[in-house]
Amino acid sequence: MINEHLAAILADSFWKILLPGLTVTIPLTVIAFSLAMVIAVTAALIQFARVKILRHLCRFYIWVFRGTPLLVQLFVVFYGMPRIGIVIEPFPAAVIVFSINEGAYCAEIIRAALESVPPGQLEAGYCVGMSYLQTMRRIILPQAMRTAFPSLSNSLIAMVKDTSLAANITVVEMFRAAELINARVYEPLALYIEVGLIYLMFSTVLTKLQSMGEKRLNVYTNREE
Amino acid sequence: MVLEIRNIRKSFGALEVLKGVDLRVEQGDVAAILGPSGSGKTTLLRCINFLEAADSGTMTFDGETFSLDRMPRKDIARLRKRTAFVFQDYNLFRNKTALQNVSEGLVIARKMPRNQALDISRRALEKVGMAGREDHYPHQLSGGQQQRVAIARAIAAGPEIIFFDEPTSALDPELTGEVLAVMRQLAEEGMTMLVVTHEMSFARTVSNKVIFMENGVVVETSSSGAFFRDPQEERSRAFLRTVRAAEMG
Ligand SMILES: Nc1ncnc2c1ncn2[C@@H]1O[C@H](COP(=O)(O)OP(=O)(O)O)[C@@H](O)[C@H]1O
Numbered sequence: 001m002i003n004e005h006l007a008a009i010l011a012d013s014f015w016k017i018l019l020p021g022l023t024v025t026i027p028l029t030v031i032a033f034s035l036a037m038v039i040a041v042t043a044a045l046i047q048f049a050r051v052k053i054l055r056h057l058c059r060f061y062i063w064v065f066r067g068t069p070l071l072v073q074l075f076v077v078f079y080g081m082p083r084i085g086i087v088i089e090p091f092p093a094a095v096i097v098f099s100i101n102e103g104a105y106c107a108e109i110i111r112a113a114l115e116s117v118p119p120g121q122l123e124a125g126y127c128v129g130m131s132y133l134q135t136m137r138r139i140i141l142p143q144a145m146r147t148a149f150p151s152l153s154n155s156l157i158a159m160v161k162d163t164s165l166a167a168n169i170t171v172v173e174m175f176r177a178a179e180l181i182n183a184r185v186y187e188p189l190a191l192y193i194e195v196g197l198i199y200l201m202f203s204t205v206l207t208k209l210q211s212m213g214e215k216r217l218n219v220y221t222n223r224e225e
Numbered sequence: 226m227v228l229e230i231r232n233i234r235k236s237f238g239a240l241e242v243l244k245g246v247d248l249r250v251e252q253g254d255v256a257a258i259l260g261p262s263g264s265g266k267t268t269l270l271r272c273i274n275f276l277e278a279a280d281s282g283t284m285t286f287d288g289e290t291f292s293l294d295r296m297p298r299k300d301i302a303r304l305r306k307r308t309a310f311v312f313q314d315y316n317l318f319r320n321k322t323a324l325q326n327v328s329e330g331l332v333i334a335r336k337m338p339r340n341q342a343l344d345i346s347r348r349a350l351e352k353v354g355m356a357g358r359e360d361h362y363p364h365q366l367s368g369g370q371q372q373r374v375a376i377a378r379a380i381a382a383g384p385e386i387i388f389f390d391e392p393t394s395a396l397d398p399e400l401t402g403e404v405l406a407v408m409r410q411l412a413e414e415g416m417t418m419l420v421v422t423h424e425m426s427f428a429r430t431v432s433n434k435v436i437f438m439e440n441g442v443v444v445e446t447s448s449s450g451a452f453f454r455d456p457q458e459e460r461s462r463a464f465l466r467t468v469r470a471a472e473m474g
């Protein structure tokens with residue numbers, strides 16, 4: 001089945017797909033996920049500390065971004081916003097949407113993790129003279145992030161795959177690159193499987209990193225707890 | 226230093242847990258708070274250290290008087306730095322080693338230079354017999370060891386009084402001795418302590434003062450010798466009878 005012609009196409013396209021993977025998919029994921037973490041930790045802490053008003057704002061934000069499709073959010077920002085004079089380049093538009101969308105999911109993960117830390121930890125912080133903020137920063141948040149780590153890793157892996165949606169707003173990431181090659185050579189089965197395998201490669205590396213990270217974090221948490 | 230609590234009241238919803246409690250602890254006292262389960266002992270200690278907000282009452286600490294129902298955050302922070310609390314279930318910081326558990330408050334809350342804090346912390350751990358376990362995380366220690374680290378954490382900053390809430394109740398019987406021994410040693414060194422306990426032998430032999438509580442009121446306050454020899458109140462006698470019956474097995 002696989003003749004020399006097809007093999008040549010696959011070998012040639014492999015680099016043409018991997019390259020935007022390294023220069024677009026990965027940077028998009030890394031930047032958006034980092035921003036998502038900042039948003040998520042902030043939103044989770046605001047809710048955990050029951051900050052007035054802001055807390056309702058957070059609930060609203062999470063409600064909207066978890067309740068609407070990512071694809072719709074991408075379209076609103078990239079194709080819709082120009083109607084009100086806001087024109088954003090494809091890559092930054094993708095960064096914005098992915099970080100805000102992911103931030104909403106991760107905020108919930110981190111909030112749940114914060115709530116799972118026994119209240120005695122905060123009280124012990126108070127009793128050694130630490131303030132609320134000092135105890136949050138040094139004791140509660142680190143424990144919560146450890147609890148949240150596996151779920152956050154899963155979100156990161158899901159996000160790598162979801163970046164393929166950015167193809168819809170003309171970001172030439174891996175999937176779009178595969179589409180463009182396919183438009184020239186028309187080998188959809190081979191090319192889409194190929195791009196799928198490259199995503200699989202990325203996810204596998206991340207899964208490996210996740211289990212290494214979990215091992216390190218286990219230093220201070222036994223699994224029986 | 227004298228700690229005096231007057232007429233402290235606390236309700237949880239419709240449940241009145243503290244119904245006007247008075248107590249007085251003087252420098253060097255080891256005061257044992259005794260009483261049946263549910264009588265409000267934990268709530269009392271928690272209100273004294275502001276982990277719960279009392280509904281009313283006053284506290285006089287070292288000459289300064291405070292209204293317990295409206296404590297400015299600044300005063301709470303200031304007072305907490307002069308006291309320490311040992312919890313029933315230890316509450317060691319789970320993400321910190323034994324040494325870090327002790328040094329954390331010194332470095333972060335008291336802004337002590339790290340090296341000095343670590344020196345003090347090592348000495349505190351040594352004192353409770355935990356030298357050599359500095360780098361263990363709480364989950365790598367037995368309950369008795371965790372509680373001794375918690376005591377090291379309590380003494381490290383040189384508090385004027387330490388509150389203990391049933392420090393041995395969560396421990397297997399064979400582990401209570403090592404914790405009580407540390408507390409006995411602190412008492413001998415003159416540390417002022419207010420201890421909620423079910424350990425009658427500790428109350429009898431280590432404490433000099435007994436505060437017997439029931440149903441949210443202090444029924445009797447006596448020297449510990451007098452309390453065990455000749456309790457003044459019928460309810461104290463009844464309590465001691467049940468305790469003794471239980472001790473006989
Ligand atoms: N946070 C709380 N909310 C509601 N009820 C509480 C709370 N803490 C304690 N109580 C109730 O107050 C009473 C006294 O409790 P506690 O102070 O723990 O007693 P003790 O330490 O003497 O056993 C109990 O009936 C308990 O159920």
Ligand SMILES: [Mg+2]
Binds near residue numbers: 266267268391
């Ligand atoms: Mg209690």
